[in-house]
Amino acid sequence: MNDRHLQYERLIAPIENRMMRAVWRVMRDPNDVEDAFQEALLTVWKRWDRICIHPNPQALVLQICINTAHDALRRKLRQRKWLEAGAVPEDIPDSSHSATQDISGAEQETQVLHAIGLLPKNQARAILMHAVEEVPYGDIAAAMDCRESTVRKHVARARAKLRSLLSHLIPAVHKEESSHA
Amino acid sequence: MRDQNANNEMDELIRRKTQVEIPAEVEDRLRHRLTEFRTRVEQRPPNRWRSLAYSLTYRPPLRAMAMAAAALVAVAVGLVLIPREANASRVYAAAAQQLRNSQSLEYTFVFSELPYVGVDFSYAAPGYQRVNCSWGIEVRADHTARKQIVLMHLTRMYVVESGKQVESPANSDDWVKQLESLPPAADQVLGERQVGGKRLIGYRFVKAPDGTSIPGLKSFDLWVDAGTRQADHVDIAIEEQGKPVYQMHIRNIRVNGQVDRSLFDLTPPAGYTVITAASAEARASKTAPQQNALVLQAQIRQSVALTAVVLPMTGSYAQTQAASERVESYLKTLGVTPVGPPFGRFESVQSWDTGYPVPLATHVEAPFQLVSVPAAQIASVVVNGPWGPDSTGRWGAFLKSVVEQGYLPAGPPMEIWSGDDTKVQTQSTEMRIAVTKAN
Numbered sequence: 001m002n003d004r005h006l007q008y009e010r011l012i013a014p015i016e017n018r019m020m021r022a023v024w025r026v027m028r029d030p031n032d033v034e035d036a037f038q039e040a041l042l043t044v045w046k047r048w049d050r051i052c053i054h055p056n057p058q059a060l061v062l063q064i065c066i067n068t069a070h071d072a073l074r075r076k077l078r079q080r081k082w083l084e085a086g087a088v089p090e091d092i093p094d095s096s097h098s099a100t101q102d103i104s105g106a107e108q109e110t111q112v113l114h115a116i117g118l119l120p121k122n123q124a125r126a127i128l129m130h131a132v133e134e135v136p137y138g139d140i141a142a143a144m145d146c147r148e149s150t151v152r153k154h155v156a157r158a159r160a161k162l163r164s165l166l167s168h169l170i171p172a173v174h175k176e177e178s179s180h181a
Numbered sequence: 182m183r184d185q186n187a188n189n190e191m192d193e194l195i196r197r198k199t200q201v202e203i204p205a206e207v208e209d210r211l212r213h214r215l216t217e218f219r220t221r222v223e224q225r226p227p228n229r230w231r232s233l234a235y236s237l238t239y240r241p242p243l244r245a246m247a248m249a250a251a252a253l254v255a256v257a258v259g260l261v262l263i264p265r266e267a268n269a270s271r272v273y274a275a276a277a278q279q280l281r282n283s284q285s286l287e288y289t290f291v292f293s294e295l296p297y298v299g300v301d302f303s304y305a306a307p308g309y310q311r312v313n314c315s316w317g318i319e320v321r322a323d324h325t326a327r328k329q330i331v332l333m334h335l336t337r338m339y340v341v342e343s344g345k346q347v348e349s350p351a352n353s354d355d356w357v358k359q360l361e362s363l364p365p366a367a368d369q370v371l372g373e374r375q376v377g378g379k380r381l382i383g384y385r386f387v388k389a390p391d392g393t394s395i396p397g398l399k400s401f402d403l404w405v406d407a408g409t410r411q412a413d414h415v416d417i418a419i420e421e422q423g424k425p426v427y428q429m430h431i432r433n434i435r436v437n438g439q440v441d442r443s444l445f446d447l448t449p450p451a452g453y454t455v456i457t458a459a460s461a462e463a464r465a466s467k468t469a470p471q472q473n474a475l476v477l478q479a480q481i482r483q484s485v486a487l488t489a490v491v492l493p494m495t496g497s498y499a500q501t502q503a504a505s506e507r508v509e510s511y512l513k514t515l516g517v518t519p520v521g522p523p524f525g526r527f528e529s530v531q532s533w534d535t536g537y538p539v540p541l542a543t544h545v546e547a548p549f550q551l552v553s554v555p556a557a558q559i560a561s562v563v564v565n566g567p568w569g570p571d572s573t574g575r576w577g578a579f580l581k582s583v584v585e586q587g588y589l590p591a592g593p594p595m596e597i598w599s600g601d602d603t604k605v606q607t608q609s610t611e612m613r614i615a616v617t618k619a620n
């Protein structure tokens with residue numbers, strides 16, 4: 001049992017499942033997820049010495065996984081020319097109640113992923129770390145090498161943008177908009 | 182509250198729509214990748230020298246190639262690795278020397294980012310110092326003349342001290358000693374980091390420099406600009422027994438820069454009144470009829486550390502009651518019972534907060550914050566009865582009592598309100614401020 005073995009046991013072994021899930025949740029494509037995961041592992045490998053001395057190595061590793069997956073998602077969206085449209089695609093149903101009911105779960109998942117793909121990198125990474133991986137703000141800040149207040153701003157801006165893109169999926173926002181109408 | 186609900190719903194939507202299980206077949210493939218990765222990590226050579234040694238002990242036919250490779254690696258090490266380490270040492274030595282021989286020094290000591298609690302410090306040889314605290318206290322000192330002025334911006338009052346060795350109130354000059362006494366070499370080189378277009382090299386110290394002390398020091402990380410070889414900032418981690426680690430920072434370090442001499446001007450600003458024994462007595466007698474039970478004699482004691490939920494505020498202090506009620510109502514929705522009476526910390530109208538002490542494990546969401554109020558030496562006085570509108574007069578009298586006892590304020594003013602809102606006779610307010618010995 002060498003030092004590297006111990007380092008792996010301490011840093012990676014406890015979060016192996018979280019690493020895989022972090023990439024899968026963003027990619028959701030059996031064909032692409034393996035490449036993205038391999039890319040994330042390569043980044044971890046390259047930064048191994050830095051990770052070992054990082055104050056919160058596991059948050060950093062999770063961040064690397066999320067970053068890689070988000071980059072891959074953006075690349076994929078670009079390939080499909082989603083970004084050229086500059087907004088959520090036109091085929092997203094309108095926000096009426098009956099239309100909302102018609103959207104299937106799978107479609108909603110796709111819309112949420114596409115909306116996340118439209119976010120600026122830092123905002124997307126912060127909201128994914130916070131809302132999906134439930135990493136505390138302080139740990140996200142350590143991983144992103146910025147202040148906690150900056151992370152909170154990224155998350156708030158991400159929420160605001162997602163709210164405008166996905167209002168038809170959120171009951172409260174939807175209700176409020178309907179009552180104003 | 183509506184915003185909070187909307188945020189929760191948005192987070193929940195993202196969570197719900199992304200938390201899908203990985204198909205077994207995909208998971209198998211990813212696990213295979215992880216296994217390969219683990220093998221690579223475990224086989225990763227501990228350092229370049231060991232890999233070189235291994236290559237030389239392998240099969241004889243390869244030895245010649247290994248020797249050639251070794252020669253190349255040696256050249257690479259000579260050209261890249263050694264200069265880099267030597268360069269890091271030189272950068273550190275230059276920065277430490279500049280700090281040791283500094284003729285002027287400015288920095289900001291940040292105790293807390295949000296709400297902001299910090300101290301701007303300026304020093305110019307041979308003995309001018311200025312400490313400007315975010316909670317409204319400013320001290321300007323001329324050590325050559327053994328004279329200093331303490332400005333209390335909150336109450337627009339000042340105290341002049343002279344004839345003895347004057348010291349700054351927030352112990353900020355101790356940090357000058359820390360910076361000036363850096364040892365010849367760091368305990369650890371942290372590597373490089375790009376920040377704002379600057380290439381910074383980090384140096385870690387795990388114990389205070391000789392002749393100085395930093396209670397509970399876990400790490401003292403000095404980051405030096407490799408280009409200018411000047412100290413850029415310091416991150417300090419303090420770990421006291423039984424408490425979570427907390428971070429402090431020294432930022433905006435400027436060594437041998439041009440310091441504005443007017444910062445050390447000992448002339449009191451216009452409109453400020455001097456605190457003298459006579460003025461304090463007059464104020465006390467004037468306010469006595471309205472505050473029969475007012476005790477002006479500040480008690481110096483050690484406070485107990487506490488954890489609290491606070492609501493950071495800006496603007497008029499008239500919002501205090503409404504803000505305090507908002508915290509109370511939030512705690513009720515969380516089902517958290519406060520472990521003490523409400524309080525307010527009034528650093529400035531730009532940054533103040535109010536809240537309740539709570540159990541350690543409480544979890545809160547923005548805009549509320551869970552903060553740790555450390556134990557400290559404090560001055561304290563309890564005013565019985567309703568608080569009333571003459572806050573400035575009470576604080577003036579209280580601070581005068583503090584100064585008369587040989588102490589200076591070293592933290593934001595704090596008020597702790599006890600009693601039943603509906604029963605005047607049960608109400609009391611504790612005025613409290615962190616203090617440090619003046620000499």
